[in-house]
Amino acid sequence: MNAIFCLAGIVIKELYRRKDFYVLFVITAVITLLMGTVTFFHQAGIVRYLKDICLLLIWVSSLVIAIVTTARQIPAECESRTILPLLAKPVSRWQVVAGKFTGCWLACGLALVVFYLFFGAVCAAKEGRLPLAQYFQAFWLQWAMLAVVVSLALLGSVVFSAPSANATICFSVVAGILLVGAYLEKLAALQPPILAWLLTLLYFTIPHLEWFYAVRERLVFDQDLIAWGDCALATAYAAAYVGVILCAAWLLFRRKPLTA
Amino acid sequence: MTPPAGLILALLLTIELCLAACLQPRALAWTQGRASDHLAQVLLGDGRQILANQMFVEADVYFHSGYYPSVFDQAHAPTNAQHMTLPAVPQPGPEPDAQARLPTHHHDEEPEALHDHHAEEEHEKAMSFLGPPRNWIERFGREFAITTHTHLANGKERELLPWLRLSADLDPHRVETYIVAAYWLRRDLGKPKEAEAFLREGLNANPSSYELLLELGRLYYESYHDARRAGNVWTAALRRWTQQEANKPQPDVAALGQITVRLARAEESQGRYGKAIEALEIALAHKASPHPEALLAQVQALRLKSAGGDH
Numbered sequence: 001m002n003a004i005f006c007l008a009g010i011v012i013k014e015l016y017r018r019k020d021f022y023v024l025f026v027i028t029a030v031i032t033l034l035m036g037t038v039t040f041f042h043q044a045g046i047v048r049y050l051k052d053i054c055l056l057l058i059w060v061s062s063l064v065i066a067i068v069t070t071a072r073q074i075p076a077e078c079e080s081r082t083i084l085p086l087l088a089k090p091v092s093r094w095q096v097v098a099g100k101f102t103g104c105w106l107a108c109g110l111a112l113v114v115f116y117l118f119f120g121a122v123c124a125a126k127e128g129r130l131p132l133a134q135y136f137q138a139f140w141l142q143w144a145m146l147a148v149v150v151s152l153a154l155l156g157s158v159v160f161s162a163p164s165a166n167a168t169i170c171f172s173v174v175a176g177i178l179l180v181g182a183y184l185e186k187l188a189a190l191q192p193p194i195l196a197w198l199l200t201l202l203y204f205t206i207p208h209l210e211w212f213y214a215v216r217e218r219l220v221f222d223q224d225l226i227a228w229g230d231c232a233l234a235t236a237y238a239a240a241y242v243g244v245i246l247c248a249a250w251l252l253f254r255r256k257p258l259t260a
Numbered sequence: 261m262t263p264p265a266g267l268i269l270a271l272l273l274t275i276e277l278c279l280a281a282c283l284q285p286r287a288l289a290w291t292q293g294r295a296s297d298h299l300a301q302v303l304l305g306d307g308r309q310i311l312a313n314q315m316f317v318e319a320d321v322y323f324h325s326g327y328y329p330s331v332f333d334q335a336h337a338p339t340n341a342q343h344m345t346l347p348a349v350p351q352p353g354p355e356p357d358a359q360a361r362l363p364t365h366h367h368d369e370e371p372e373a374l375h376d377h378h379a380e381e382e383h384e385k386a387m388s389f390l391g392p393p394r395n396w397i398e399r400f401g402r403e404f405a406i407t408t409h410t411h412l413a414n415g416k417e418r419e420l421l422p423w424l425r426l427s428a429d430l431d432p433h434r435v436e437t438y439i440v441a442a443y444w445l446r447r448d449l450g451k452p453k454e455a456e457a458f459l460r461e462g463l464n465a466n467p468s469s470y471e472l473l474l475e476l477g478r479l480y481y482e483s484y485h486d487a488r489r490a491g492n493v494w495t496a497a498l499r500r501w502t503q504q505e506a507n508k509p510q511p512d513v514a515a516l517g518q519i520t521v522r523l524a525r526a527e528e529s530q531g532r533y534g535k536a537i538e539a540l541e542i543a544l545a546h547k548a549s550p551h552p553e554a555l556l557a558q559v560q561a562l563r564l565k566s567a568g569g570d571h
Contacts, residue, residue, distance in 0.1 A: 043418050046419060183332040211403075211405075214405040218326075230400070230404070233400070
């Protein structure tokens with residue numbers, strides 16, 4: 001366990017040493033603050049568009065941080081050959097996978113905390129209220145969703161040789177799930193039998209990340225809290241996918257030659 | 261011998277000033293032809309109409325607080341913006357049809373109340389696109405998604421305004437955008453001046469739009485209580501309607517109904533019964549009302565008033 005947290009600590013240090021997070025945060029803050037200065041028809045109290053834009057930027061930024069940070073972890077270790085002394089510590093390959101996952105996920109959580117603090121401050125200033133429970137649910141479920149994304153990127157970093165290819169494929173998969181994941185079964189009904197069967201299989205296999213994205217809309221449109229039991233179930237759902245994907249990553253990483 | 265740097269700088273500044281003086285009138289001439297073009301129009305060309313439509317749809321999504329059919333439920337997507345100017349909840353009280361039958365005694369009622377009830381029912385039916393969940397994934401997913409059909413109310417309609425403003429900027433020829441924005445600005449947000457300015461902006465871009473004139477007349481009548489100006493604007497709207505729609509195989513009789521009934525109301529309030537009767541007769545001639553008997557009754561009442569010499 002110690003080895004896992006040591007590896008995680010290194011990943012977190014890497015996040016705050018690199019410029020990715022700062023750049024994304026500054027872009028999010030600047031765009032949100034600029035949008036906040038715009039007035040429409042001299043009407044005060046218009047805030048939903050601002051929440052919408054800010055949360056969209058937070059979602060995009062967090063996905064970029066999660067995928068880009070995770071995608072380069074194992075390939076960078078292999079390329080610089082630091083993986084060899086690491087495994088000679090001795091640290092098992094399973095611990096490497098778990099450590100990298102924990103580090104990336106915690107790093108995403110830290111970034112998300114900063115983003116949500118900014119979001120909360122902007123909304124409190126514009127709306128004059130701070131629904132903390134809603135913000136916590138949105139933060140928690142987004143973080144749970146990021147766990148799935150991080151594990152997917154980690155699996156990709158074992159499968160694909162280049163981090164860029166992995167990142168591109170991860171972005172495409174996540175965007176695909178968010179956009180059409182919920183409608184695959186509807187689409188299947190319109191297809192010939194074999195394709196319909198494949199789409200239905202895909203529908204029941206993929207992690208339904210769109211559930212977590214829907215929480216963003218709930219926050220924008222001031223909807224009621226989600227039942228805490230449902231939040232717990234969604235967390236367990238994400239955890240189950242993370243477990244399966246990390247196992248797959250470990251199985252592949254176990255057999256992966258570390259030198260070209 | 262090299263000239264001093266200060267001299268070179270002064271020379272360059274002089275050349276720059278001369279060039280600026282020469283080029284400025286030309287530069288103005290280049291931009292004058294495109295005075296109304298802004299960056300989005302120059303960059304996006306005709307593609308901005310698609311974006312404007314998307315912005316309008318976004319306003320509709322906000323109007324429904326996020327409950328909106330996706331691209332995969334397009335059969336249920338609203339086909340027009342009529343529902344965006346419907347009240348948030350069904351109004352209690354007598355049937356709208358009954359109100360319409362007695363228009364001379366109900367000046368505060370909306371003439372389109374005649375259509376509102378039906379339109380609301382239709383809209384409610386169209387927006388029940390979810391149906392029962394087909395599997396556990398869909399059932400559980402609905403715990404997170406927005407699944408109730410509501411309309412913005414209590415001043416929250418202001419949240420539509422950014423998208424409508426953007427839609428109008430991208431496509432100034434989209435008349436619905438001005439009508440929906442002006443409707444909420446004057447009706448619930450207490451901003452008739454802004455509504456008027458926005459409608460006039462729309463009229464500048466669409467000078468022949470009878471829909472915009474109809475809305476402008478409503479603003480004068482309902483917000484400023486200026487029946488004379490409202491009557492003038494509705495007369496202009498009727499003229500435009502006749503020019504554009506009268507000879508069409510399927511004219512927009514719903515709009516004609518609204519214009520004429522409102523015009524009759526404005527004329528009546530000024531004691532010009534003859535003109536009021538004239539307007540209602542146009543509506544009757546074009547079968548512009550689903551309840552012609554109500555209009556006939558109103559014409560009779562106006563004739564009696566006119567014969568009685570009230571004015």
